[in-house]
Amino acid sequence: MDELDAIRITFFQECDELLADLESGLLAQQRGAGDAETVNAVFRAVHSIKGGAGVFGFDGLVRFAHLFEAVLEGLRSEKLEPTPDLVSLLLGAHDELIDHVTAARTGRVQDLRRLSGVSVRLAEIVDRLKVAALDASPEAATAPERDDFDFDFTPLAASLEPLPAPPLTAPAPPAPLGWTIAFRPLAELYRKANEPAVLLRELARLGEARAVLDLSDLPSLQALDPEDGYLAWTIDVAGDIEKAQVAEVFEFVEGDCDLVISPMGQAAPAAAAPEPQFASEPQAELPIAPPPVKIAPPPLLTLVEPEPAPPPHVEPEPPRAVQSESAQPESPPAEAPVQTPPPQSVIRVDPERVDRLVDLVGELVISQVMLAQKVQEAGLPPSSGLVAGLEELEQLTREIQDGVMAIRAQQVRAVFQRMPRLVREVAALTGKQARLVTDGEATEVDRTVIERLAEPLTHMIRNAIDHGLETPEERAALGKSPEGVIRLSAQHRGARIVIEVSDDGRGIDRRRVLSTAVARGLVAADAQLDDEAIDNLIFLPGFSTASAVSDISGRGVGMDVVRRSVQALGGRIAIASVPGRGATITLSLPLTLAVLDGMQVEVCGQTLVAPLAAIVESVRPRPEDVRRIGSGAVLAVRDSFIPLVDVGVVLGFRDRPINPADGIVLLVETDDGGRVALVADEIHGQRQVVIKSLESNYGQVAGISAATIMGDGRIALIIDIDAVISMRNRPAPAPLLAAE
Amino acid sequence: MPQTIALSANLDLRAAAPLRETLLGCAEEAVELDGAGVTRLGGLCLQVLLAALRDWSARGLAFTVKDPSAAFLETLSLFGASEAMAPALSPQGAS
Numbered sequence: 001m002d003e004l005d006a007i008r009i010t011f012f013q014e015c016d017e018l019l020a021d022l023e024s025g026l027l028a029q030q031r032g033a034g035d036a037e038t039v040n041a042v043f044r045a046v047h048s049i050k051g052g053a054g055v056f057g058f059d060g061l062v063r064f065a066h067l068f069e070a071v072l073e074g075l076r077s078e079k080l081e082p083t084p085d086l087v088s089l090l091l092g093a094h095d096e097l098i099d100h101v102t103a104a105r106t107g108r109v110q111d112l113r114r115l116s117g118v119s120v121r122l123a124e125i126v127d128r129l130k131v132a133a134l135d136a137s138p139e140a141a142t143a144p145e146r147d148d149f150d151f152d153f154t155p156l157a158a159s160l161e162p163l164p165a166p167p168l169t170a171p172a173p174p175a176p177l178g179w180t181i182a183f184r185p186l187a188e189l190y191r192k193a194n195e196p197a198v199l200l201r202e203l204a205r206l207g208e209a210r211a212v213l214d215l216s217d218l219p220s221l222q223a224l225d226p227e228d229g230y231l232a233w234t235i236d237v238a239g240d241i242e243k244a245q246v247a248e249v250f251e252f253v254e255g256d257c258d259l260v261i262s263p264m265g266q267a268a269p270a271a272a273a274p275e276p277q278f279a280s281e282p283q284a285e286l287p288i289a290p291p292p293v294k295i296a297p298p299p300l301l302t303l304v305e306p307e308p309a310p311p312p313h314v315e316p317e318p319p320r321a322v323q324s325e326s327a328q329p330e331s332p333p334a335e336a337p338v339q340t341p342p343p344q345s346v347i348r349v350d351p352e353r354v355d356r357l358v359d360l361v362g363e364l365v366i367s368q369v370m371l372a373q374k375v376q377e378a379g380l381p382p383s384s385g386l387v388a389g390l391e392e393l394e395q396l397t398r399e400i401q402d403g404v405m406a407i408r409a410q411q412v413r414a415v416f417q418r419m420p421r422l423v424r425e426v427a428a429l430t431g432k433q434a435r436l437v438t439d440g441e442a443t444e445v446d447r448t449v450i451e452r453l454a455e456p457l458t459h460m461i462r463n464a465i466d467h468g469l470e471t472p473e474e475r476a477a478l479g480k481s482p483e484g485v486i487r488l489s490a491q492h493r494g495a496r497i498v499i500e501v502s503d504d505g506r507g508i509d510r511r512r513v514l515s516t517a518v519a520r521g522l523v524a525a526d527a528q529l530d531d532e533a534i535d536n537l538i539f540l541p542g543f544s545t546a547s548a549v550s551d552i553s554g555r556g557v558g559m560d561v562v563r564r565s566v567q568a569l570g571g572r573i574a575i576a577s578v579p580g581r582g583a584t585i586t587l588s589l590p591l592t593l594a595v596l597d598g599m600q601v602e603v604c605g606q607t608l609v610a611p612l613a614a615i616v617e618s619v620r621p622r623p624e625d626v627r628r629i630g631s632g633a634v635l636a637v638r639d640s641f642i643p644l645v646d647v648g649v650v651l652g653f654r655d656r657p658i659n660p661a662d663g664i665v666l667l668v669e670t671d672d673g674g675r676v677a678l679v680a681d682e683i684h685g686q687r688q689v690v691i692k693s694l695e696s697n698y699g700q701v702a703g704i705s706a707a708t709i710m711g712d713g714r715i716a717l718i719i720d721i722d723a724v725i726s727m728r729n730r731p732a733p734a735p736l737l738a739a740e
Numbered sequence: 741m742p743q744t745i746a747l748s749a750n751l752d753l754r755a756a757a758p759l760r761e762t763l764l765g766c767a768e769e770a771v772e773l774d775g776a777g778v779t780r781l782g783g784l785c786l787q788v789l790l791a792a793l794r795d796w797s798a799r800g801l802a803f804t805v806k807d808p809s810a811a812f813l814e815t816l817s818l819f820g821a822s823e824a825m826a827p828a829l830s831p832q833g834a835s
Contacts, residue, residue: 003754185783190753196783200818211820221763221791226756230787233820 007193011052015101018045020417023094030087043072051252058104067122068093074129092118095421178238178264179246185229189256202249207239354408361404362690368397369711412490413441415453426465433472433482434465439489445497446592456562460501468505502584508577510534535575539563570613598689601680604653607716614721616667623661635677645728646679651703668721676725742770749779756784763792770801775808781815793828804828
């Protein structure tokens with residue numbers, strides 16, 4: 001990966017964090033728990049996203065962020081009141097900002113809704129602010145074309161698209177005023193992928209710009225460090241420009257350059273030796289407070305060192321860096337020390353490195369088990385030092401494994417924090433009022449699980465609002481609060497994580513569910529089902545209670561898909577409902593997909609592992625329990641008949657099935673809630689196995705999901721139970737051979 | 741016959757160190773850079789080019805950028821470096 005790509009990835013990681021900060025700030029504001037610092041933090045988040053986006057040339061993102069920022073600025077400068085309406089608009093803007101970031105990340109800008117209501121409303125507010133600012137500052141009114149918020153703000157990225165002519169726009173013809181900027185980029189500026197050309201171009205957009213290059217520090221080519229900065233510029237920008245506008249251009253390189261901005265015509269001091277007299281520059285004409293220069297936005301971002309990691313680099317504020325002085329008169333002096341954010345004690349690590357570590361620990365576990373087996377085979381007495389040492393090694397290995405898995409563990413917050421937006425959107429689309437309450441966001445689960453959790457949760461929450469919650473009117477009539485509550489919680493239970501989505505809506509309408517299931521032929525008309533069984537009908541493929549397919553839940557995705565994706569994770573799903581009180585869907589998932597609790601079985605001398613999560617029970621059938629039906633066989637278990645599937649035949653180990661009574665049967669649950677009895681020769685007990693991908697190490701094998709390495713060094717295949725069950729319905733070559 | 745080196749299209753921060761290495765590799769001869777394909781010129785590469793131009797001129801060797809692209813020239817102008825680079829841009833300048 002080249003450096004710029006790495007920086008781009010970092011930018012998007014930072015966007016995710018900033019968006020999360022933004023949302024939590026806005027939610028605090030909505031709760032009335034916000035203060036000035038909340039508004040500042042929210043502003044900084046949007047501002048930082050805008051800045052990074054500008055560097056990479058994500059114009060749409062920059063433009064929207066700019067609009068958003070302008071409104072936040074109004075809030076920050078107390079020109080706007082944080083009314084519930086405004087905060088709700090800002091939350092909508094946050095949602096749309098996510099869309100813009102996603103579009104920039106995926107390059108699918110065409111997916112963005114054009115000129116959404118949110119942008120229009122933000123723009124209206126900005127317009128009002130602008131008018132107010134003009135009214136408030138009479139001298140500004142003489143230059144009505146000036147645009148404080150600079151709607152056409154499109155900083156050019158570090159790309160040189162052919163420009164028809166230098167964009168030297170001088171918006172205000174009468175005043176040949178302007179600013180002289182002494183600018184010397186330091187190595188740090190370049191290292192962060194900032195580019196003087198971009199800054200110079202932005203200056204040229206403010207007004208007529210003329211840069212004079214200072215080469216005096218340029219060494220010989222031999223002595224030159226290609227990553228250090230030696231050039232300096234003195235730039236005159238002419239035009240009716242606010243100093244804040246000039247300062248804003250340099251906002252993201254503060255601390256990474258020497259910078260002095262002084263009124264044009266006054267001798268500009270050398271950038272490296274700023275003269276203090278400019279600090280007293282009158283700033284009264286500024287209609288808006290300038291950006292929070294002293295608050296130093298970058299510490300919000302933990303900067304990732306692009307690999308290979310450069311030598312440890314302490315980053316004090318370079319003492320010779322001169323802050324753009326425009327900020328100093330406005331910032332209350334007390335502000336600076338108070339607002340230093342605590343240093344983040346978080347490191348960013350390339351996930352691939354952690355994955356590699358997990359792999360290696362897996363190998364370590366395998367080696368250790370193999371070693372233990374060898375020692376056991378050698379028949380050493382348990383009292384021998386070797387055996388004791390081995391036990392210690394086993395203990396350490398286990399701790400290392402836990403430790404490494406903990407590194408890869410992530411808080412479910414990463415998924416949960418996407419849900420408030422979903423609730424807002426779905427509620428708005430369905431005309432319901434809904435509030436999301438989350439609990440246990442800090443619960444940790446392996447990254448592999450986190451990534452695949454979002455989709456089922458999204459569907460569950462959509463369903464809960466669309467089908468579960470009543471309309472505000474219905475709720476009011478029932479004596480409930482018009483606002484429904486969706487609860488999303490996570491907690492650890494043993495080696496699993498349990499996630500619950502519940503609503504306080506109408507609960508499952510069992511009569512309707514049953515009649516629908518009967519109408520669709522999913523259950524027999526005379527079937528006697530208890531409440532729980534009826535509730536579980538919603539997980540059947542092809543079941544949808546919405547009489548009209550709605551835009552919300554009816555995207556071709558029913559709860560059956562949720563169930564399938566949960567089962568694919570080795571999880572289970574259950575629903576509980578109380579009529580009139582609401583429903584709760586519970587997911588129980590393994591904490592990791594890197595190790596698996598499995599049942600070790602033997603088929604035709606091959607060791608196979610069946611995921612324990614799918615196994616309901618194992619039985620050794622009596623001969624009289626096995627009944628032949630047509631070409632197949634079923635097993636009588638208590639009151640029901642369960643189809644028998646010979647794993648050896650399906651996987652091609654043998655031609656004809658063994659008599660199930662000679663083997664052992666694993667009762668497993670299928671996708672559609674039915675049961676199937678898998679026939680194997682022998683069971684060797686349960687064990688935790690380290691999952692090794694077959695796809696990446698060999699190739700996909702039908703009926704097999706992955707492999708593992710056993711203590712004796714042999715490879716055991718992990719059965720993909722759903723695949724095996726669906727394979728039995730296909731004509732396999734084996735029975736043909738058997739028929740001859 | 742001067743050594744001709746094609747400048748890469750993207751003379752950004754990553755291009756500076758390789759450009760310097762390349763130029764140091766032909767420090768004893770006249771150098772002709774082909775600037776036709778340049779779409780982006782960053783500050784770090786500008787430094788390298790300006791330092792090289794000065795070194796080569798001091799040694800009495802030719803250092804030229806032939807066929808500079810419009811983007812190259814436009815960015816030079818933005819940097820206020822047109823004048824400093826001028827000897828490399830006019831064919832006779834550096835000889």
